[in-house]
Amino acid sequence: MAPRLRRPYDHEASDCARLLHISAPHVYSYTLTQTQSKLYELLQLFFRTPGNMHSKENMIVEEEDGRITGMILACPARDMKRLASNTARCLAQLIRIAGLRDVVRMMLRLPFNRYLPVTEGDGLFVANLAVFEEYRGRGVAVRLLQGAQAIAVEKGLGRLTLVVEIDNSHARRVYEKFGFMEVKRIDFPSRYHKYGLFGYYKMVKDV
Ligand SMILES: CC(C)(COP(=O)(O)OP(=O)(O)OC[C@H]1O[C@@H](n2cnc3c(N)ncnc32)[C@H](O)[C@@H]1OP(=O)(O)O)[C@@H](O)C(=O)NCCC(=O)NCCS
Numbered sequence: 751m752a753p754r755l756r757r758p759y760d761h762e763a764s765d766c767a768r769l770l771h772i773s774a775p776h777v778y779s780y781t782l783t784q785t786q787s788k789l790y791e792l793l794q795l796f797f798r799t800p801g802n803m804h805s806k807e808n809m810i811v812e813e814e815d816g817r818i819t820g821m822i823l824a825c826p827a828r829d830m831k832r833l834a835s836n837t838a839r840c841l842a843q844l845i846r847i848a849g850l851r852d853v854v855r856m857m858l859r860l861p862f863n864r865y866l867p868v869t870e871g872d873g874l875f876v877a878n879l880a881v882f883e884e885y886r887g888r889g890v891a892v893r894l895l896q897g898a899q900a901i902a903v904e905k906g907l908g909r910l911t912l913v914v915e916i917d918n919s920h921a922r923r924v925y926e927k928f929g930f931m932e933v934k935r936i937d938f939p940s941r942y943h944k945y946g947l948f949g950y951y952k953m954v955k956d957v
Contacts, residue, residue, distance in 0.1 A: 753814040753890070755897040758806050760798065762818055766809060767793035769821040773880035774915070776946035781862060783855045784848060791847050799840050803833040803877075810897045812890050820881035822894040824901050827875040827911055830867070865938055867952065873909030874902040879921070895928050902957050910957055913950040922951065930955045 758766050767790045771778055782789050796804035808825045811818045825833060845853050867875070876898045881890045895910075902910055912930065914921050916937070930953040937949040 751815055753812050753819065753893065755810055755812050755893065758797075758809050758811045758818070758821070760806070762811065763794040763797045763806075764790065765818045766797050766806065766811065766821055767791075769818075769880040769882070770797075770804060770878055772882075773821075773878040776915075777866075780942070780945045780947060781856065781859055782848075783852055783859065788848060792844065795840055795843050795847060796837065799843075801833065801839070802836045803830065805833075808833075810894060810901075812894055812897075814885070818882075819885040820879070820890040820894055822879045822898055823877045824874055824898040826905065826907060827871055827873050830875055834863075862942065862947075865936060865942075865949075867911075867913050867950075871909065871911065872907060873911045873954070874898060874905065874907045876910055876912045879912075891924050892928060895925075899955075899957050908956060910955045911952065912954075913952050916949045916951060922953075925953050928955065 770793045771786075771789060778789055778793070782792055784792060793804065796802055797806050797809075799805060800807060803823070803825065808823050809821055810824060811821045813819070841853075848856070876895070879891055879894060899910060902908070910930070912925065913936075914925060916935070932951045932953050934952040935949065936952070938947050942948075
């Protein structure tokens with residue numbers, strides 16, 4: 751069957767959590783401070799909880815022969831601040847999964863969030879593009895980006911915005927090929943380098 755884009759179903763939380771982690775492993779390992787299995791559990795919690803950045807309603811997945819091949823997040827940039835602050839709504843479950851001590855560790859790492867992208871402009875923010883390894887190099891990423899672009903057009907948002915880590919030259923080339931242009935570079939302070947966090951480029955594409 752031909753691949754198709756759609757919103758994910760509830761039972762696909764595990765695949766989507768794995769893809770979220772693939773898209774930004776260092777960011778999640780640093781901010782959520784968990785072992786891989788707990789990290790997946792937390793990402794599944796965000797996926798199931800409506801109204802936050804990682805909720806399933808903000809995701810587009812591609813399905814081929816009943817399997818998810820890749821995923822992208824897309825939400826209006828003007829909603830980002832609200833969606834980010836809503837994550838606190840999951841606090842009780844966060845403590846249940848990670849334990850109080852680790853939630854305190856997460857909170858101590860919150861200052862890092864100030865370096866993460868903030869709401870700017872009125873375009874559609876796309877994030878967390880990831881494709882399972884066995885499906886790479888077959889155009890999945892391009893189709894997911896096209897899906898996000900279609901949402902921007904439908905919502906009357908004239909621009910796509912994203913950030914890509916400075917050391918992810920492969921993804922940057924994919925975005926450039928799709929028509930994105932670099933507009934800004936953010937370097938993280940050197941104390942974050944040991945966590946694999948160096949900084950990112952902000953890229954935009956007018957649609
Ligand atoms: C980056 C990623 C999403 C690309 O997914 P993909 O489905 O393999 O990409 P596509 O097959 O759609 O390729 C997109 C374009 O980039 C090109 N491309 C793919 N791999 C490339 C590579 N290693 N070097 C240069 N160009 C490459 C393709 O040729 C294609 O161009 P074309 O349409 O003209 O042929 C995938 O490699 C991935 O999941 N990486 C790990 C997570 C990640 O880094 N996400 C980005 C977070 S910002």
